[in-house]
Amino acid sequence: MKIIPAIDLIDGQNVRLTQGDYNKKTAMKRSPEEAVQFYSAFDSVARIHIVDLMGALKQESLESSLITRLKSYTDLPLQIGGGLRSAETIKQYYDAGIDYFILGTKAITDIKWLTEMTVLYPGRIFVGIDAREDDIYINGWTENSGITIQNYLADIKDLDLAGIIYTDINKDGMVEGPNFESTADINNSTPHKVIASGGVRSKEDLDQLVSLGIEESIVGKASHNDEFWEGIK
Template identity: 35%
Template sequence: MILFPAIDLKDGACVRLKLGLMEEATVFNTDPGAQAKSFAAAGAQWIHVVDLNGAFAGKPVNAGAVEQILKSVEVPVQLGGGIRTMATIEDWLSRGLSRVILGTVALRDPELVKEACKRFPGKIAVGIDAKGGRVAVEGWAETSDITVTELALKFEDAGAAAIIYTDIDRDGVLTGPNVEATAALARAISTPVIASGGVSSLDDLRALKAVASSGIAGVISGRAIYDGRIDVAEAIALLAE
């Protein structure tokens, strides 16, 4: 299992939100490049980045900060937030991103996601964020009627590199990941699943690792790393065992 240390960008700084609320943002670092470098130095194989302003605006906002990150590290970087058109996907990949994450557009325009998967094999992940099991979009500001599994199944044969599943009710509050729901999703689809939301300790990582055979390929952690509850190098070693 791969650990994806998270950098969430708001107004150019590294922040963490609580329950997906922009007004509940805590700034952890004003230098995204330095933050990425510290993750890479600890042995991170990937870095997960979210343009929070972009998710709400529906277009990239923190491009400068993302470019800083890309210049600072050689490890692959994946980015989500405000990526809604083929032109934006192409632009980000041309700047050196290894993978883009499509969230809102996966619900609004699944055909665009399928086309992107075809054009850029291995470089497209689908981000599915859920409140009470239902898919939330537009920076989590709106909840739809479709379930997580229903949406994930639409991309079964598309060739997506991964489904990134976030339980918003647990995001940024350190209550532990929704292991059961994540494993159930992973079992229902063939695409690898990356777990996100609520990871608070090495024990949480152990719990996810215990069900990794269901199809969970990775886990994203943010606040617990910034709070010092999870040491990146230690977490990577644990997941690699």
């Protein structure tokens, strides 16, 4: 299992939300800079996942200066999301040396634009599917897109993506375990690599995901606890 620890940003702070609720914000003990350096010490960490939470809500990139600076703290690839709604914003991050781009709302609602971005950045774009039940949510998880997971997977099956990040919103930040069943269903329904996200608690959760054919997982709140890393190299 490749671990992808998450750093969520609001106003330059490293925070976590519970079930995507901006009114349920908890500050993490490590600053973004400290977190990047801490995660970089583990061989199991494949990339670091960084989300501009207010950027996702406000529909524009707001933490680009900090995210660009964080790149200088690690040799690991960064995958960044939140507010990436234009080719110009993606190019800005690309020029700053950012490795992968997570596209959510606009990638869900505008397949033509997503297709154009995958042509410009082949193999470097992750699509974020954030869902409650079968419904995909957008705009910082505040709005039902009216698009179901299976219909969307059919629309993007031929695109040159880095992969799909699936988050069960109801599991996110709860540290109660991921949605194993839906993650496996999605993995079996698409040719793209599927990255699990939301609710991972422990190495046991990671092992269960591996048994379902999932090779990468984003770990959010649990990754901020030293206990999670015991026994992980």
